[in-house]
Every structure is written in structure tokens, then in C-alpha cells.
Amino acid sequence: MSGRVLVGVKRVIDYAVKIRVKPDNSSVVTDGVKHSMNPFCEIAVEEAVKMKEKKLIKEVVAVSCGPQQAQETIRTALAMGADRGIHVEVTGKDYETLGPLQISKIMAALAKKEEAQLIILGKQAIDDDCNQTGQMTAALLDWPQGTFASEVSLEGDKIKVVREVDGGLETIKINVPAVITADLRLNTPRYATLPNIMKAKKKKIANMKPADLGVDITSRLEVLRVDEPPQRQAGVKEHKHGARNLAEGTL
Amino acid sequence: MLLGLTPSRRLLSHRHCLLQSRSIKSENTARSTALDSVLSAFRSICGEDGVSLGEAVRQQHGKDESVHRCCPPDVVVFPRCVEEVSALAKVCSNHRLPIIPFGTGTGLEGGVSAVTGGVCFSLRNMDQVLDVHQEDFDVTVEPGVTRKALNAYLRDTGLWFPVDPGADASLCGMAATSASGTNAVRYGTMRENVLNLEVVLADGNIIHTAGKGRRPRKTSAGYNLTNLFVGSEGTLGIITKTTLRLYGIPEAMVSAVCSFPSVQAAVDSTVQILQAGVPIARIEFLDDVMIDACNRFSSLSYPVTPTLFLEFHGSERSLEEQVHTAEDITQSNGGSDFQWARDAETRNRLWKARHDAWYAALALRPGCKAYSTDVCVPLSRLPQIIVETKEDLIENRLTGPIAGHVGDGNFHCLMVVDPNDPEEQREVHLFTERLARRALAMDGTCTGEHGVGLGKKALLCEEMGPMAIQVMQRLKDTLDPKNLMNPGKVLQPREL
Numbered sequence: 001m002s003g004r005v006l007v008g009v010k011r012v013i014d015y016a017v018k019i020r021v022k023p024d025n026s027s028v029v030t031d032g033v034k035h036s037m038n039p040f041c042e043i044a045v046e047e048a049v050k051m052k053e054k055k056l057i058k059e060v061v062a063v064s065c066g067p068q069q070a071q072e073t074i075r076t077a078l079a080m081g082a083d084r085g086i087h088v089e090v091t092g093k094d095y096e097t098l099g100p101l102q103i104s105k106i107m108a109a110l111a112k113k114e115e116a117q118l119i120i121l122g123k124q125a126i127d128d129d130c131n132q133t134g135q136m137t138a139a140l141l142d143w144p145q146g147t148f149a150s151e152v153s154l155e156g157d158k159i160k161v162v163r164e165v166d167g168g169l170e171t172i173k174i175n176v177p178a179v180i181t182a183d184l185r186l187n188t189p190r191y192a193t194l195p196n197i198m199k200a201k202k203k204k205i206a207n208m209k210p211a212d213l214g215v216d217i218t219s220r221l222e223v224l225r226v227d228e229p230p231q232r233q234a235g236v237k238e239h240k241h242g243a244r245n246l247a248e249g250t251l
Numbered sequence: 252m253l254l255g256l257t258p259s260r261r262l263l264s265h266r267h268c269l270l271q272s273r274s275i276k277s278e279n280t281a282r283s284t285a286l287d288s289v290l291s292a293f294r295s296i297c298g299e300d301g302v303s304l305g306e307a308v309r310q311q312h313g314k315d316e317s318v319h320r321c322c323p324p325d326v327v328v329f330p331r332c333v334e335e336v337s338a339l340a341k342v343c344s345n346h347r348l349p350i351i352p353f354g355t356g357t358g359l360e361g362g363v364s365a366v367t368g369g370v371c372f373s374l375r376n377m378d379q380v381l382d383v384h385q386e387d388f389d390v391t392v393e394p395g396v397t398r399k400a401l402n403a404y405l406r407d408t409g410l411w412f413p414v415d416p417g418a419d420a421s422l423c424g425m426a427a428t429s430a431s432g433t434n435a436v437r438y439g440t441m442r443e444n445v446l447n448l449e450v451v452l453a454d455g456n457i458i459h460t461a462g463k464g465r466r467p468r469k470t471s472a473g474y475n476l477t478n479l480f481v482g483s484e485g486t487l488g489i490i491t492k493t494t495l496r497l498y499g500i501p502e503a504m505v506s507a508v509c510s511f512p513s514v515q516a517a518v519d520s521t522v523q524i525l526q527a528g529v530p531i532a533r534i535e536f537l538d539d540v541m542i543d544a545c546n547r548f549s550s551l552s553y554p555v556t557p558t559l560f561l562e563f564h565g566s567e568r569s570l571e572e573q574v575h576t577a578e579d580i581t582q583s584n585g586g587s588d589f590q591w592a593r594d595a596e597t598r599n600r601l602w603k604a605r606h607d608a609w610y611a612a613l614a615l616r617p618g619c620k621a622y623s624t625d626v627c628v629p630l631s632r633l634p635q636i637i638v639e640t641k642e643d644l645i646e647n648r649l650t651g652p653i654a655g656h657v658g659d660g661n662f663h664c665l666m667v668v669d670p671n672d673p674e675e676q677r678e679v680h681l682f683t684e685r686l687a688r689r690a691l692a693m694d695g696t697c698t699g700e701h702g703v704g705l706g707k708k709a710l711l712c713e714e715m716g717p718m719a720i721q722v723m724q725r726l727k728d729t730l731d732p733k734n735l736m737n738p739g740k741v742l743q744p745r746e747l
Contacts, residue, residue, distance in 0.1 A: 016403060036407055076407050188595060194409035194499040195566070 003058030004114055005048045007082065008107060008121045008133065009041040011066055011073040015126055021228050027096070028127075028226060037073045040122025042080075042189040043182040047152060048120050049081035050187065056154045059083045061114060065098060065106055067091045071205060078200035079192035085205035086110065090217065097219035099128070102210070104136035109213035111141060116177065118159075123148055123181040134181035144174035147181040286325050289346050293328050293370075296338045301329040301376075312353050312363065312371040316418070318622045319361030319705050324351055324371035331376050333449060333457060333491045340489065341455035343370055349738050350453065352485040354394050354421025358428060359623060360704025362484050366739035372489055374423070380404050381492070389446060389466045391494045394423035401495075410497040413438040416700065423490040429482030431700040436525075436658030437532045437564070438498060440700075445481050449492035453731040458488075466494050479726070484702050485737035487730050501532070501564035505574055506598040507591035509561070509581045510554045514538070515634040517557045520584045521657045522630055524561075527580065529573050533562035534658040535605050538641065541612070541652035541665075545604035548611035553604060554588060559657070560605045562598075608654045612665040615650055619667045624651075624683050626690035627661040627699030636689055637662065643685060647678055661699035688713070703741045712743060 013019065014034040021028055037045075048060040062077035064070040065088040074085035088106055090098055111119055124131035138145035146152065146161030150169070153160045154176075163170045164183050192200075210217045293302045303309070304326055313323030325348075330336045343350050349369025356363055365371060378395025385408050392401055399419045402411050415432035416425065424430075426448065431440035438444070446468075447461035459465070460476035480487055511517040514536075521534055536559055537545065543555045559581070563573045570593075578589050592598045604611075613621050628636050637653060644651045644664070655662025664686065666679050687697040687710045697703075697710035712720050724742055727734075 014404075016400060034404070072407075079409070191406050191411075191500045192409050193502045195502055197409040 004116045005051065005057050005060050005118045005120060006107065006111055006114060006116045007041070007044050007048045007060060007062050007077065008103070008119070009045060009062050009064050009073050009077050010038040010122070010125050011035050011064060011070050012038045012125055012127045015039060021226050025225050025227060027223070035069065035072075037076050038122050038125045038127075039189075040124060040126075040182055040184070041073075041077075042122075043184070043186050044120040044122050044180075045077045045080050045082060046187045046189040047149075047180075047182055048118075049190075051154065052081065052083075057118065061086060061116070063088065063107065063110060065090050065103055065210075066095055074205050075197075075200050076192055078203045078205075079197045080190055081196070082203075084203055087205050087207050088213070089207060089209050094217055097221070097223075098217065099219060099221060100130045100132035100136055101220065102215065102217040103133050104140055105215045105217075106210060106213060107133070107137045108140040109215055111137075111177070113213065118177060119143075119179045121179070121181050123183050131181075134179050138179040141177075141179070143178050145179045145181070146172060146174055147179075148183040149180050150183050150185045152180055152186065286348070289342055289348065290326065292342045293326070293339060296335050296342070297328055297330055301331070301335075303327045303329070309371070312351075312356070312373055313365055315356045315358040315361060315363050317359045317361045317704065317706075318620065319364055322364035322366050324349075324365035325368045327353075327371045327373050329373050329376050333377075333451060336372065336374075336377075336451045336489055336491055337455045337457055339370070339372065340451050340453065343735060344454050344733065347733055347735065350489065350735050351737050352394075352427070352489045354424030354427070355397060355419070357418035357420045358424070358704065359625070359701040360428075360698075360706060362428065362702060362704045362737070362740055364705055364739070366705070369735075369738075374421070374489075374491070377491065383408065383410075384466070385410065387466065387468075388497045388499075389494055390497055391447075391466075391492055392422050393492055394421050394490060396422055398422055398425065405497070409500055411500045412444075412495055413498055414441055414444060422495065423493050426481050426493045427483065427485050427490055428702040429700075431656070431659070431661070433533045433535060433656055435656060435661075436534055437530055442478055442481050444496040445477055445493055446496055447492075447494035448477055448480050448490055450480055450488035450490055452488045453733065453736050457491075461494075468496070482702070484704065484741050486727060486741050487736060489736075502566045503564075503570055503593070504532075504598065505563045505570045505591055505593050506601045507561040507563070507574060507577065507589060508553070508601050508604075509559050509578075509586040509589045511557045511559065511581075511587075512585045513634075514557045514637050516584045516586065517559050518630070518634045518637075518657060520559065520581045520586060523580045523584070524577050525630075525658065527576050529563075529576050530565070531561060531573070531577070531658065532564040533560070534656075535560040536653070536655040536657035536662065537605065537608065538637070538653040540641075540650075541608060541654055542604065544611040544615050544652050545608060548614045549603050549607050551604055558604075559586075560602055562602075605654070608652070609665065612650075612652050612667055615652070616667045616669070618669070619650075620670050622666045622668060622679065622683075623701070624664040624666060624686055625661070625699050625701040626687055626695055626697060627659060628690050628693045628695030630657075630660045632693040632695065633657065633660050633662070636693055636695075639689060640664065640686055643682060647682060649675075649679060649682055651682075656699075659699065660695070684710070705740060708741065708743045711741065 014036045019028050051057045060082040062074050062082040062085045064074050121134045148164045149161045150164045151162035158173050160173050308327050309323035312327045314321035351365050351371045353363050353371050353373045374394035377393040379393050382391045397419045413434045415434050416430040426441050426445050429441050446466050539555050542553050542558050650667040651664035653664050668679050703711050
């Protein structure tokens with residue numbers, strides 16, 4: 001067992017920003033807009049770092065795919081306690097069409113290359129809400145998956161995962177190696193402190209391209225149009241009689 | 252001098268609020284006609300959506316979290332930038348309309364009540380964090396940014412803004428009231444942490460109190476205009492930007508709890524911990540009544556005696572030393588049951604009592620409302636004032652558990668009052684006046700954190716003395732000769 005955990009971290013528009021659609025309806029405005037690590041990825045990093053602090057695993061590797069700015073996101077993961085980073089460089093049109101299928105191929109390739117025993121991802125990204133990358137990665141690797149995890153415990157060569165599902169909580173035990181996706185209540189991510197940010201500057205980030213991993217990142221999807229949700233209309237005051245009729249007229 | 256009770260200081264129920272606001276509206280019909288002629292001017296400045304006459308919106312903007320009744324403005328405007336604020340102010344100035352700045356409405360002294368009607372400037376649409384300077388430890392924010400929003404924004408930088416008054420208040424509003432919080436003993440209050448302000452004056456002119464864009468960590472340039480406006484509670488100008496001093500997020504935190512046989516023992520420990528040079532971050536005092544309430548509310552089992560809640564910030568090694576020193580000191584003062592915790596979950600459990608104090612106090616008498624008093628005295632006088640205040644509470648059969656930022660000599664009695672019992676309300680009001688005068692007699696202040704607002708104008712006069720009040724009045728007259736900026740707050744109306 002390598003004791004190595006891969007954590008995927010995605011750079012997204014910050015959750016507090018008001019999203020605006022570009023006038024040509026091609027996508028949302030990203031220029032000059034605050035970006036930060038996807039909140040579910042923060043939870044994933046925190047879980048991995050906690051495991052390392054408990055000495056259950058040996059090394060946490062943070063991975064991000066994207067342009068130069070993805071390195072900022074990796075640095076945040078390093079400041080939270082990850083040991084080293086891998087930046088898979090994807091730019092321009094390729095980056096605009098980058099989605100879960102390509103990411104999962106990259107993660108699978110890296111997992112084999114790094115001999116990872118665990119991959120922890122956020123359950124979904126707050127920009128596309130796809131909720132697919134973890135599941136696809138597990139399928140490509142033919143590994144078990146513990147998704148929507150609200151509790152994770154390593155028990156020898158198995159992992160116990162408590163999952164948040166529609167009906168409540170489901171507890172499963174899966175073999176290692178495995179893919180876990182982090183849900184909201186898994187933990188509360190730590191803030192990066194200044195001394196840790198300073199230390200993180202010295203940690204290594206390896207650079208590579210998808211081609212170096214033998215991954216084809218051509219997209220099978222084409223975004224046709226992006227629209228804002230319809231504007232909320234003002235409410236209409238129902239006249240008292242009108243309201244009674246409304247009630248009588250209900251099915 | 253307006254001493255004693257006035258009708259405006261009665262605690263009224265919601266129904267009374269609406270009746271009162273309707274009568275204010277009819278009193279202000281003269282003003283209403285003047286208002287109609289300016290509404291088109293407002294709309295041309297802020298847009299159709301930026302002006303509201305809706306009753307619900309006006310009600311929302313006429314009250315805060317104090318016990319003062321709702322006094323809705325005649326109109327609420329929503330400017331989007333400082334130029335709009337300036338243009339609106341000019342219109343108000345030309346038509347002699349009162350201007351009431353509004354941040355988040357989380358104040359505790361009625362600071363947003365439009366007692367003579369007028370125009371509420373709701374600044375929530377100006378909500379940008381501008382210019383984070385990580386290496387310089389400063390940031391500039393607009394009034395719509397709250398302290399939690401700022402700290403969430405800064406989370407990747409390793410910096411935070413530690414002034415924590417409890418509520419998720421607007422930072423510019425916190426500057427206007429010179430807010431403080433549980434962290435003040437280590438990080439200071441707004442007075443120490445505001446480097447620069449952009450202010451729109453009553454005539455619409457825009458000034459930068461330390462010069463435009465300037466943010467040196469210290470300066471000796473000219474009169475300290477920044478700290479003139481900090482704490483002015485909207486009576487001298489509208490704050491549209493504030494430049495704040497930031498601090499590094501602590502590497503690690505430890506929380507601790509300790510019980511004491513007496514108030515004196517708890518305060519002595521506090522003084523000695525500070526004298527020992529421990530850079531303690533929070534040191535909170537809860538009296539026996541409060542601890543009892545917390546035990547019952549949160550199913551805890553703390554000993555029912557004066558208790559200190561402590562929090563230490565620092566590196567792992569310095570924390571060990573800090574906790575060790577503090578523990579020794581508390582033990583030497585008869586402290587017992589010293590518990591401490593490093594990890595977040597246990598820390599939160601230890602401090603749960605303090606965090607839920609407000610609700611625990613309310614739970615003592617379901618159906619009642621709570622009002623927080625706020626006085627501050629030199630540390631050495633704290634045991635005496637708390638003991639005398641507790642005697643006062645018992646003698647007058649009032650419910651008032653005590654929680655305090657004992658490291659600053661500041662404490663609050665959470666007065667739990669039946670809103671339908673005017674006699675009890677009168678008693679509470681008299682109690683708070685006695686408490687304030689007790690603090691003044693001990694070289695203290697009638698308001699440590701919450702501000703003067705509507706209810707403490709007379710006490711401010713007693714505290715400052717006539718000559719200082721005269722200077723304040725002259726400053727007010729110079730900056731706001733028409734008395735349009737938040738009338739009825741801080742300073743007494745002048746005798747004619």
C-alpha cells in the first residue's frame with residue numbers, strides 16, 4: 001500500500017459572486033470575477049489532511065486541471081496541508097469544454113501513475129453541478145466508490161463510508177483502492193493560515209499535459225446556449241372574492 | 252435637559268408599532284408633499300428600482316435589533332455607488348429631508364429609527380470588496396459587505412478581520428457605531444482598526460478621512476478625521492467605504508473554561524493573566540445566573556458559580572505556554588474545573604454555553620423579550636460594579652443574567668422582560684439608568700460597544716460634561732448645519 005491519496009481540486013467562480021451571463025449567451029462572465037476552490041473540494045482536501053494527521057495515510061497529492069491560475073487552487077490545497085501538487089495544463093478552447101469525462105480519464109491515469117490507494121473528490125462542482133467525475137473515475141479504474149460521504153473511516157484494507165442518500169443515511173464498506181466523493185457534512189475545512197501559506201510556497205507542483213498521460217480531452221458535448229433563469233415577476237394581489245373562487249376552482 | 256422617561260423609550264409591542272407609524276405618517280403630511288416633488292429626482296438618480304415607498308420596506312428600514320419602536324422613514328433609496336449617494340444627499344439637503352444611513356439593521360440602540368421621518372439610504376447594493384492588499388494587511392470594503400462575508404472572501408489569503416460583535420453586521424455600520432466584540436482584548440475595536448473612510452457629508456461632498464486611497468499603518472498627518480467619524484452613528488456623514496486593518500488567521504486555537512468561587516476571583520485572574528503578558532484572545536465572564544440558564548438550555552453541567560471562558564490564539568508552542576500560565580493563575584485564585592481543548596469540535600462544545608447565552612437567557616422566561624445593557628468600567632472596578640448590579644437585580648426582582656468581555660471591563664446584563672407588562676418595562680428602564688450611572692461614578696462609560704443611539708443621549712451629557720458636549724455640538728453644527736444627518740441620535744436637541 002502506497003499510503004498515497006489523490007485529491008482533485010477545481011477552480012470555480014467563488015460561491016458568493018453574483019453570476020452574470022455574457023451578452024452573447026455563450027457562457028458566464030469569468031473575467032475579473034473572484035475565483036476560489038470549489039467548496040466540496042475544500043472538504044475533500046480537509047478529509048485527506050485529517051487522515052494524514054491521524055497517520056492513516058502517508059501523502060496527500062492535490063491535482064487540478066486548467067490554465068495557469070489552477071496553480072493558485074493547488075497552492076491553497078498545499079496551505080491546507082497537502083504535500084505536493086500536480087497541475088495538468090489545459091488552456092483555451094480545450095479548457096472551456098473540459099468536463100467530468102475528461103477529468104475522470106486524467107484522474108484515472110494519474111491514479112495508476114502515482115499508485116494511489118485512495119481518490120477523494122468533491123461530490124460536485126458548484127459551477128456545473130455535474131456530480132459525475134467521482135463516479136466516472138471509479139468506473140474507469142474499476143474501483144469501488146463511496147459517494148456523498150458524510151463520514152469516512154479506514155478499517156484495515158477496507159473503508160467504511162456513511163453516505164447521505166434521499167432516504168437518509170446508508171453505511172457501506174468498500175475495498176481499497178477506492179474513490180470517495182465528499183458531501184457537505186463530512187467535515188469543516190480549515191482556513192489556510194499565513195505561516196502555512198508561506199510553507200506551501202516551498203512545496204512542489206509538477207506540471208504536465210493531458211497528452212503526457214495519454215488522455216484525449218476532446219469533448220463529446222457542445223454547449224449551445226446559456227441563459228439566466230427567468231426574471232421573477234411581481235406578485236399579483238388577489239381580490240378577496242377572487243381568492244375564494246380560486247380555492248373553489250382547485251382540482 | 253431631557254432626563255427621565257419619555258414616551259419614545261417605552262417598549263412597545265408590534266401592534267403599537269404600526270399604530271405609531273401611521274400617526275407619524277399623518278403628522279408628516281406636510282413633509283409628504285415635499286417628498287412627492289423629490290421622488291422623481293431620486294428615481295432619476297437610482298433608477299425606478301432604487302426607490303421604495305412600500306410599507307413593508309419602510310418598516311424593515313425603520314427598526315434594528317433594539318427594543319426601540321419602529322420609526323419607518325418616508326422613503327427608502329438604494330444607491331449603487333458613492334456618486335449616487337452624493338447626488339441623493341444633495342437633493343435631501345436642498346429639500347431639508349432627514350438622511351438615515353442603513354447597513355444591516357443589526358444595531359442595538361435604535362440608530363436607524365427615522366424619528367422625524369425622512370429618507371433612509373439603504374447601502375446594501377454597494378457590496379464590493381475592493382483592493383485586498385495581502386502584504387500590507389489591509390482591505391477596503393463598501394457598506395454592503397458584512398464581516399462574515401469579508402472573512403469568507405479572505406479565507407484563501409490567510410488573513411481575517413477579527414472584530415466580532417456577534418451579529419453579521421455591515422463593516423461600515425460597525426465603523427459608524429465603533430463596534431467591538433469578544434476579541435477586543437487582543438485585536439482592539441473598530442477605533443483601532445479603521446485606517447481610512449470615504450464619507451459623503453450632509454451637503455453631498457465626498458471626503459476621504461485619511462486622503463484618497465491612503466493606507467499607511469500609522470500617520471500623524473492633520474486632525475484625526477477617521478476617528479471623528481468612527482462612532483458618529485450616522486450623525487456626521489454617510490460612510491461609503493472603509494479601509495480596515497487585517498490580521499493573520501491564528502495558526503491554532505485553544506479554548507478553556509474555569510469556575511471561580513466569586514466574581515472577585517474571576518476578575519483577579521483576568522487582571523493577572525493580562526499582567527503576565529499572555530496575549531489572550533477572548534476572556535468572557537458568565538455569572539452564576541447565566542451559567543445556570545446555560546446549563547438548563549444546553550443540557551450542560553457547569554458548576555453554578557462565576558465562570559470564565561478563555562480562548563488563546565497562536566502557534567502550537569506558544570499556546571502550550573499561554574494555557575499553562577493561565578491555568579496556574581486561575582488555580583492560585585481559587586479556580587477549579589479548568590478544562591481546555593484544542594480541536595474544533597471540543598472547543599465548540601466548551602464554548603457552547605457562551606454562544607447560546609442570549610437564547611439561554613430568553614429560555615428562562617418563554618414569551619419574553621431580551622434587552623442587553625452595555626457599560627464599561629476600568630478593570631479594577633469590575634468586581635464592585637457586578638456585585639452591586641446583582642444586588643440591584645435581586646432587590647428589584649428582575650431577570651438579568653450577566654455576560655461580559657471581562658478583559659475590557661465591559662459587561663452586559665441580558666434583561667429578560669415581559670413585553671406586555673409596562674410596569675416591569677419601567678422597572679427595567681430605571682434599572683438600566685441606575686446601572687449606567689453606577690458605571691459613570693466608577694470612571695467608566697454608559698456604553699462600551701453599542702453606542703448612544705436614541706436612548707442614552709442624556710447619559711452621554713452626564714458622561715462627557717457640558718464643555719465636551721458643546722464641542723461635539725459645534726462639530727455637528729459645522730458638518731451638518733441643517734441637522735439632517737440621522738436626527739435624534741447621539742446629541743440632545745438643542746434648547747431654544
